[in-house]
Amino acid sequence: xxxxxxxxxxxxxxxxxDADRAWRVTEDPAYPKDKRAYVLDMFPYPSGAGLHAGHVExxxxxxxxxxxxxxxxxxxxxxxxxxxxxxxxxxxxxxxGTHPAVTTKVNxxxxxxxxxSMGFLYDWDREFSTTDDEYYAWTQxxxxxxxxxxxxxxxxxxxNWCPSCKTGxxxxxxxxxxxxxxxxxVTRKRIRQWVLRITAYADRLLSDLDKVNWPEPxxxxxxxxxxxxxxxxxxxAVDGMSERLEVFTTRPDTLFGATYMVxxxxxxxxxxxxxxxxxxxxxxxxxxxxxxSDLERTELSKDKTGVFTGSYAVNPVNGRKIPIxxxxxxxxSYGTGAIMAVPAHDERDWAFAKKFGLPIVRVxxxxxxxxxxxxxxxxxxxxxxxxxxxxGDWDGMPTAEFKKAITAWLEGKGLGKLAVNYKLRxxxxxxxxxxxxxxxxxxxxxxxxxxxxxxxxPLRLPEVDSYEPSGTGESPLATIExxxxxxxxxxxxxxxxxxxxxxxxxxxxxxxLRFLDPRNKTAFAGKAAVDYWMPVDLYVGGVEHAxxxxxxxxxxxxxxxxxxxxxxxxxxxxxVNQGQILGTDxxxxxxxxxxxxxxxxxxxxxxxxxxxxxxxxxxxxxxEKPWSTAGLTGVSRFLERCxxxxxxxxxxAAPDQGLLRLCHKTVRKVSEDTxxxxxxxxxxxxxxxxxxxxKLDALPRELYDPLVLMLAPxxxxxxxxxxxxxxHADSIVEAAWPRWDPALCEDxxxxxVVQVNGKLRGDFKAGKxxxxxxxxxxxxxxxxxxxHLAGKDVAKVIVVPGKLVNFVVKG
Numbered sequence: 001x002x003x004x005x006x007x008x009x010x011x012x013x014x015x016x017x018d019a020d021r022a023w024r025v026t027e028d029p030a031y032p033k034d035k036r037a038y039v040l041d042m043f044p045y046p047s048g049a050g051l052h053a054g055h056v057e058x059x060x061x062x063x064x065x066x067x068x069x070x071x072x073x074x075x076x077x078x079x080x081x082x083x084x085x086x087x088x089x090x091x092x093x094x095x096x097g098t099h100p101a102v103t104t105k106v107n108x109x110x111x112x113x114x115x116x117s118m119g120f121l122y123d124w125d126r127e128f129s130t131t132d133d134e135y136y137a138w139t140q141x142x143x144x145x146x147x148x149x150x151x152x153x154x155x156x157x158x159x160n161w162c163p164s165c166k167t168g169x170x171x172x173x174x175x176x177x178x179x180x181x182x183x184x185x186v187t188r189k190r191i192r193q194w195v196l197r198i199t200a201y202a203d204r205l206l207s208d209l210d211k212v213n214w215p216e217p218x219x220x221x222x223x224x225x226x227x228x229x230x231x232x233x234x235x236x237a238v239d240g241m242s243e244r245l246e247v248f249t250t251r252p253d254t255l256f257g258a259t260y261m262v263x264x265x266x267x268x269x270x271x272x273x274x275x276x277x278x279x280x281x282x283x284x285x286x287x288x289x290x291x292x293s294d295l296e297r298t299e300l301s302k303d304k305t306g307v308f309t310g311s312y313a314v315n316p317v318n319g320r321k322i323p324i325x326x327x328x329x330x331x332x333s334y335g336t337g338a339i340m341a342v343p344a345h346d347e348r349d350w351a352f353a354k355k356f357g358l359p360i361v362r363v364x365x366x367x368x369x370x371x372x373x374x375x376x377x378x379x380x381x382x383x384x385x386x387x388x389x390x391x392g393d394w395d396g397m398p399t400a401e402f403k404k405a406i407t408a409w410l411e412g413k414g415l416g417k418l419a420v421n422y423k424l425r426x427x428x429x430x431x432x433x434x435x436x437x438x439x440x441x442x443x444x445x446x447x448x449x450x451x452x453x454x455x456x457x458p459l460r461l462p463e464v465d466s467y468e469p470s471g472t473g474e475s476p477l478a479t480i481e482x483x484x485x486x487x488x489x490x491x492x493x494x495x496x497x498x499x500x501x502x503x504x505x506x507x508x509x510x511x512x513l514r515f516l517d518p519r520n521k522t523a524f525a526g527k528a529a530v531d532y533w534m535p536v537d538l539y540v541g542g543v544e545h546a547x548x549x550x551x552x553x554x555x556x557x558x559x560x561x562x563x564x565x566x567x568x569x570x571x572x573x574x575x576v577n578q579g580q581i582l583g584t585d586x587x588x589x590x591x592x593x594x595x596x597x598x599x600x601x602x603x604x605x606x607x608x609x610x611x612x613x614x615x616x617x618x619x620x621x622x623x624e625k626p627w628s629t630a631g632l633t634g635v636s637r638f639l640e641r642c643x644x645x646x647x648x649x650x651x652x653a654a655p656d657q658g659l660l661r662l663c664h665k666t667v668r669k670v671s672e673d674t675x676x677x678x679x680x681x682x683x684x685x686x687x688x689x690x691x692x693x694x695k696l697d698a699l700p701r702e703l704y705d706p707l708v709l710m711l712a713p714x715x716x717x718x719x720x721x722x723x724x725x726x727x728h729a730d731s732i733v734e735a736a737w738p739r740w741d742p743a744l745c746e747d748x749x750x751x752x753v754v755q756v757n758g759k760l761r762g763d764f765k766a767g768k769x770x771x772x773x774x775x776x777x778x779x780x781x782x783x784x785x786x787x788h789l790a791g792k793d794v795a796k797v798i799v800v801p802g803k804l805v806n807f808v809v810k811g
Contacts, residue, residue: 227423
């Protein structure tokens, strides 16, 4: 078998595709709406390490799908760009003195070269990086629209702080109490921040998940992160003071069991509630809590800590005075930053009450509970619903009914109301670093915060001598007086520029829209382009972005929808999460484990086509797959076989009917599996079919052409070469996908199973048109069936043509 010269072939066709701009797509009105497809990869951060196995898997999935759609008459938009702002380039600049823009350009060029070496047909006319001036001018423009709508605001607040990266982090960027970039334990720091009011869209972000075809686990993660809960807002008076404390509770039915209150250490009233005798202890506790992350504070298994303020609140349903404590398990960012504690019916409150000797009063009992079992203090926490006890006139009322009744009573007294609460917090948007989009705002002593005129965008980053973050809460930009000092756009007086920069997520919130119209100088995308392509039909990327990029992008998109700038309220119609490719040791690939894979090595060794087919042959695209080169041998053999077929004579002779049926069955199988992205089973079927063709001395064109066409999405370089050998001048990219004849996909013979009293006893082959009598005769002739029928009285024979024969026997 002749050696497949993959290196020469791949270079040849990559150069041809570039020269012909085979990847280019336009908004051709001749294509109806149902024949347009926008397919998108989560675009990469161009790291110095280059493409990894996960990138290749992701991009192969979409490239195969796009090539298949094109061959089926679709106009397909498949763009590529680079999410290039962020900490890695800045950290490299700190270490080497190289400007992040220089590093980014080198890395982007390397990525592009690697992507092209894999034969991926992206529309390179639409390429951009989020660091391009022309791009981030529109990122800044969108930020200004958020600001003008009251969705961006300044706040002095305690935030997650990474001591290593020396910047603030959004809640979504803290994983298990650590920075998701460098894994340093996160602390708390109070500094001036810009925050986006994502909570204003919480309800829509939640309900609109029903509109999209996404994996259920991703929807569940977003639902849990948003965390909508219904309950009541309840007002507690503070004894001896004019202040009132508001709490949100999902269990207003347990109010009679509220025996103390707990405030977050950051609550605005803590300093006023602390009595002189308790002030020192309170101040000390507040300072200690400020150093802990939210995760540390809310860990269920941790030992509860707290301090009594010395003040008391008044329970609104029974008038009893209850002590007010502070504890770090209550967060200022959730609800009102204050809770009513019902230790008999909440595990955390129970643990706290037990530790500090606070009263525990049972107010909910299981339905039908024995009266004697309800006497005295409970021995364990009961958090389930039931019926009210020790609750005055409401005793005996079921929980669901009591919730409504007590809430209505509170509302009537002006002491509470129905309320909805969310776990979702507003999005911490500031970063105290250099390599990010500057915020287009100035601070004027006379006018306050003033947005830059849109005509002055982009506001570019200045050159700096040092990229080192200050660690004080100010970015390196704050030290550049010539850039910071400016004039107010409103009054013309002296002003200072905002020195915080935007997070890396800003550029990736809307990039899918810029791909529609990337050279537009008057809008982030023209209406015609938006209407032609949106929404994104298929979005492919990792599940790790479930509550970061995907949530942020949905938020920005809904704002743009409300502004009338996009035509849909959801950006991504369908989402597919590819499974991770693990190291040979079954663990996640990482440099520290030494189990990473460099795609360039395999392209050089076996070729891009073999690598593409191998990665898709490893298993279903959503499944985790350990890297194993054992399957690479079989894939290489398959492509070698296909290459050898190109040396056989091709004739117009009528093919063998059996092979013709196999051909049509293969086209049907590969079509269905490619359309549903079940690539591994499509490849298996092509392997079977090519092996049958390899047995022929000459190839009937009717059998061979379909194989070459089916190869095109999978091994495009090889398919192009074989297509050219067949005498075609045009690229196979422009060719039509083969069709199958349903009649030729039917089997002449079917396998019929035989049962005796419902138990499987054998099977046999029969013609698809065989009648019931013939099927019964053949079934009786099956040796094992004959054994089970010997000497038995057959009471009934059930025949389902083409499927089964069941003998019902007596004795």
